[in-house]
Amino acid sequence: MTTDLIVPPMAPGKLPLIGHAVPLIKDRLAFIQRLRTHGPIVRVTVGPKALTVVNSPELMHKMLTSQADEFTKGLLFEKLKLFGKDALPVAEGKPHLRRRRLMQPAFHRQQIAGYVNTMRESVEPYVAGWDGGTPVDVKTEMQLMAQGVVMSALFSAAPPRETAHMILDSVDTVFKSALQRALLPISSLERLPTRRNRKAEAASTALRTAVAEIITEHRAHPHTYDDIVSLLLTAQDETGATLPDDEILSEIVALLAAGSETTAVVLAWLFHELGRNPDMERRLHEEVDSVLAEGPLTAERLPRLVYTRMLVSESLRLYSPAWLVTRQAVSDVRLGDFTLPAGSDVIWSAYALHRDPDIYPDPLRFDPDRWLPERPQPPKGGFIPFGSGKRMCIGDTFAWTETIIITALIASRWRLRPTPGTVRPVGAISTHPSSLRMVPELRHHTIGRNAR
Secondary structure (H helix, E strand, C coil): CCCCCCCCCEEECEEECCCCEEEHCCCCHHHHHHCCCCCCHHHCCCEEEEEEEEEEHHHHHHHHCHHHHHECCCCHHHHHHHCCCCCCCCHHHHHHHHHHHHHHHHCCCCHHHHHHHHHHHHHHHHCCCCCCCCCCHHHHHHHHHHHHHHHHHCCCCCCCHHHHHHHHHHHHHHHHHHHHHCCCCCCCHCCCHHHHHHHHHHHHHHHHHHHHHHHHHHHHHCCCCCHHHHHHCCCCCCCCEEHHHHHHHHHHHHHHHHHHHHHHHHHHHHHHHHHHHHHHHHHHHHHHHHHCCCCCCCCCCHCCCCHHHHHHHHHHHCCCCCEEEEECCCCCEEECCCCECCCEEEEEEEEHHHCCCCCCCCCCCCCCCCCCCCCCCCCCCCCCCCHHHHCCCHHHHHHHHHHHHHHHHHHHHHHEEECCCCCCCEEEEEEECCCCEEEEEEEECCHHCCCC
């Protein structure tokens, strides 16, 4: 044990027995943001569970980069093993490094450029299928589009809408269960045969069963496909061994879950803001119309969607999906002026970081122009929507690409008009809208048709 142990201070507002549970339950996002005002590192408690919250961008950066080996992924990722215990998002140490190296070729920029046509062709039927004037649940529609992109580009599979909804519901159930279990004061409760636990296990089973059919199809017709499933089926580790089907299944399920949720919530928030800002919507339409007037959206034309990318960047900043990410100290860790004892459960929040007024002027204003090159940019580690360091999301470039494509294709054909009601951010497994229904209104021009 380190002799000069300096424990981070306890955040104010702790109550006997329940600790900080009340503000955490009442408004998780507001609570996690307020903690930034109490110092670079603070502690909170939820019942008997103690959590250390890292607020400083400099210390956060160290934890994720130079000191990454001193931490495991922690509580939330441990609970996400419902998706599969060996999948890349939850793997640790050498298994994580081996798996990342094995999967990296599928996510090289050149490979993703080859996915663009598939992404476009996957999204177009969803965009064309809306009924103008009829309100849609924007988050669900974006989830279906993003899920369709992931399955088409990475797995060469395009399930019917009913199956797609089943997969979405299963992913949502498992994600919700993982978050609840991560914040649960008594971990033994998750092993009880409660209705909630049974539902989570059933959702995990249903999800894995649906994905197992994809593997079976690829094994039956090995020369038909050229995708990430094919890569995983043929890949060998340093000993020459291939991955067993169960591990391949875990990887596919994890990619499907991560690839649909994050993109969908960012898109939902982006179109929510466009509905409130006609000038931004007009600028987006002008840019998209100009690019698509020359032909379909291709990898070569994507870089011209400059304002579209700025809108995505600002949506990722203001509504960062990662409102809560966990780590756990492997041994006593010195972080800044403090020492975190071995086993300390650690939390960091990109959502709170990206709303810090010391980093972003007028941080609560949706302002895509803050990403113009002539404007001051955030410091290193100040904008990390996909994490940082060796555990940074392997699919970040894929996510950027699909988000820009979906934004452009929707904007080429539709305006999304807001409906009455308050829309507020909710801290679930990601930062999603409380409720977001919008009315698609068909734009009166032919650019959308030329894009297909």
